[in-house]
Amino acid sequence: METHLAHELDIAKTGWERARERSVSSLRAYVLNNLAGELREDYESAVLPTLDEPPADGVAVHKAIRPRDAFRWYSSLRCTAQELVWNSVIDSIDRQAGFLEARAAELTNDASRTDGSLELNADLELPDYYKAVDVHLMPGNYEGAADDAGVLPGAVYDNGFNVFAFGAMGKEHNDIGWSMANFTKLRFPDLDPAVIVDVGCTIGHNTLPWKAVYPDAKVYGVDIAAACLRYAHARARSLGVGAHFRQASSDALPFDDASVDVVFSSMFLHELPAKHIARFLAQAHRVLKPGGVVINMELPPNAALSPFDAFYLDWDSYYNNEPFYKNFRDQDYRGLLEAAGFGRDAFFESVMPRYTYVPHEAFAKVVGGTAEFDEDTGRLSDDIQWYGFGAERQA
Amino acid sequence: MTDSVSRAVKGGRAAFFEQADSDRLLAMLMQLVTEHWALKERVLVLEKTLVDKGLLAEGELDAFRPDSEADAAWDAMSFELMQSVIEAARNIERK
Numbered sequence: 259m260e261t262h263l264a265h266e267l268d269i270a271k272t273g274w275e276r277a278r279e280r281s282v283s284s285l286r287a288y289v290l291n292n293l294a295g296e297l298r299e300d301y302e303s304a305v306l307p308t309l310d311e312p313p314a315d316g317v318a319v320h321k322a323i324r325p326r327d328a329f330r331w332y333s334s335l336r337c338t339a340q341e342l343v344w345n346s347v348i349d350s351i352d353r354q355a356g357f358l359e360a361r362a363a364e365l366t367n368d369a370s371r372t373d374g375s376l377e378l379n380a381d382l383e384l385p386d387y388y389k390a391v392d393v394h395l396m397p398g399n400y401e402g403a404a405d406d407a408g409v410l411p412g413a414v415y416d417n418g419f420n421v422f423a424f425g426a427m428g429k430e431h432n433d434i435g436w437s438m439a440n441f442t443k444l445r446f447p448d449l450d451p452a453v454i455v456d457v458g459c460t461i462g463h464n465t466l467p468w469k470a471v472y473p474d475a476k477v478y479g480v481d482i483a484a485a486c487l488r489y490a491h492a493r494a495r496s497l498g499v500g501a502h503f504r505q506a507s508s509d510a511l512p513f514d515d516a517s518v519d520v521v522f523s524s525m526f527l528h529e530l531p532a533k534h535i536a537r538f539l540a541q542a543h544r545v546l547k548p549g550g551v552v553i554n555m556e557l558p559p560n561a562a563l564s565p566f567d568a569f570y571l572d573w574d575s576y577y578n579n580e581p582f583y584k585n586f587r588d589q590d591y592r593g594l595l596e597a598a599g600f601g602r603d604a605f606f607e608s609v610m611p612r613y614t615y616v617p618h619e620a621f622a623k624v625v626g627g628t629a630e631f632d633e634d635t636g637r638l639s640d641d642i643q644w645y646g647f648g649a650e651r652q653a
Numbered sequence: 654m655t656d657s658v659s660r661a662v663k664g665g666r667a668a669f670f671e672q673a674d675s676d677r678l679l680a681m682l683m684q685l686v687t688e689h690w691a692l693k694e695r696v697l698v699l700e701k702t703l704v705d706k707g708l709l710a711e712g713e714l715d716a717f718r719p720d721s722e723a724d725a726a727w728d729a730m731s732f733e734l735m736q737s738v739i740e741a742a743r744n745i746e747r748k
């Protein structure tokens with residue numbers, strides 16, 4: 259797939275570079291579709307029958323499957339593919355660092371584009387957990403290794419994501435935003451949000467669809483990484499979407515009590531240690547108006563999955579620098595929200611198809627139903643389904 | 654290839670990794686990189702020759718964008734290449 263970005267931070271790539279990206283996307287698709295399928299098959303036909311008793315959970319599956327060739331091939335090639343994702347885009351970004359900074363500055367200064375805004379907070383301390391590892395093997399993490407990384411980490415994320423997703427996460431990798439915003443609109447038809455906040459927004463790719471679904475709302479993107487926010491702001495300007503980016507921690511959201519209608523997060527909770535998850539959800543409860551909604555797109559909880567599927571998603575925690583991923587997924591999500599102050603009955607969860615890949619009616623049909631988990635829930639492949647959960651803030 | 658010049662080395666060469674197979678694979682990989690570069694240089698020569706003769710504009714290949722048909726076909730081809738390379742190795746079993 260041609261992987262150019264539909265905004266002005268798109269960088270020129272040589273034919274060699276584009277060909278390399280295609281090859282990496284193919285490797286990803288092969289590993290995540292084919293080798294993943296063989297891994298499951300090997301488990302079912304050669305591992306499971308040899309066990310004295312069926313494995314109780316993902317940990318037991320991991321232990322039993324580790325010596326298998328199918329596991330080694332899948333794992334080794336998945337790590338290789340992950341490294342190649344970033345490697346395949348870094349050269350072109352490096353070469354055009356000057357162009358990227360200049361273009362971003364131009365967009366940032368051009369207030370005629372949108373009424374969007376950017377507010378950074380240089381005093382914000384990055385938490386230790388955040389500085390400890392480069393998440394999902396992404397060199398420099400979200401804030402960049404250099405002191406003043408400008409917008410480059412945002413470019414690494416944006417370009418890398420395109421290769422990473424092999425077309426399965428929507429144009430501009432924004433399908434999660436489209437799906438969750440439309441889900442919210444269908445599930446809460448009376449909600450007429452004035453303020454929507456996307457926490458852990460990175461480059462705002464899943465923030466902007468909220469503005470399209472709720473044009474009258476003021477849409478904020480909050481993140482701790484200045485470099486990604488700079489990029490997000492310039493990107494939103496280029497796409498002509500007025501969104502407001504704020505550098506802040508989810509430990510202390512920069513909003514007044516009862517002032518927000520929707521708190522949204524996507525692929526965010528699993529990157530936080532347990533105590534920060536609890537703080538974030540308590541913050542969400544604090545800033546939400548009565549009748550407001552918190553909605554998190556996430557990987558499904560281990561308890562809802564078969565031991566094999568649980569192991570399959572836990573893989574990232576063991577091997578893809580996602581130290582908190584398993585821990586989060588071992589939790590009872592309803593319980594997490596309850597501990598943060600949300601009513602037990604206010605909980606909702608749903609498994610849904612990708613909004614921009616299916617007809618609106620097909621999407622609308624699942625929203626009313628109960629969540630049905632299967633092997634495609636949260637598993638990045640050509641058949642992926644999103645999982646979302648949250649709660650309404652009661653009066 | 655002729656065999657008038659010997660490729661074998663009397664006395665062999667040392668292996669350093671825990672398993673000599675790793676040294677062997679590394680050696681093959683380096684041989685492949687060499688061959689890969691030879692191909693790449695040949696493409697560069699072709700491109701430069703075409704530009705010098707006025708048959709191709711400077712940068713034309715880098716600006717080239719496949720139409721959606723070619724794009725999809727090349728996706729499939731690169732996927733098949735991955736598949737065939739990986740599957741070649743995965744058939745191997747100790748008997």
Ligand SMILES: C[S@@+](CC[C@H](N)C(=O)[O-])C[C@H]1O[C@@H](n2cnc3c(N)ncnc32)[C@H](O)[C@@H]1O
Nearest residue numbers: 400458459460464481482483506507508524525
């Ligand atoms: C996996 S990314 C989220 C991706 C994005 N929301 C999406 O939908 O693809 C996690 C983001 O959370 C941010 N982050 C991590 N800890 C944070 C915190 N305590 N407060 C705010 N943002 C944080 C990171 O900088 C990163 O941009």
